[in-house]
Amino acid sequence: MDHISRSEEITARALEQVDNDRYKLANLIFARVKEIKKGALPLIPADLSIDKLPDIALQEIADGLIGIERIDNNI
Numbered sequence: 001m002d003h004i005s006r007s008e009e010i011t012a013r014a015l016e017q018v019d020n021d022r023y024k025l026a027n028l029i030f031a032r033v034k035e036i037k038k039g040a041l042p043l044i045p046a047d048l049s050i051d052k053l054p055d056i057a058l059q060e061i062a063d064g065l066i067g068i069e070r071i072d073n074n075i
Helices: 003-017 022-037 053-062 069-074
Strands: none
Touching (some): 003 022
């Protein structure tokens, strides 16, 4: 699977987690990036010196590790 196809697959799975609402997904990614910037550890294997924070957040959401309740609790 090439990089673009993998990215599209991850994004599609993340959208499923937020009822296909791109606005909710964007807000959830933003909330999670803020948490990681403040020192929260990624919930997936990641190298913070290489991986982009939004990519980490997107993967966590796609994997069902981060839910929409984060928006209400952290923004």
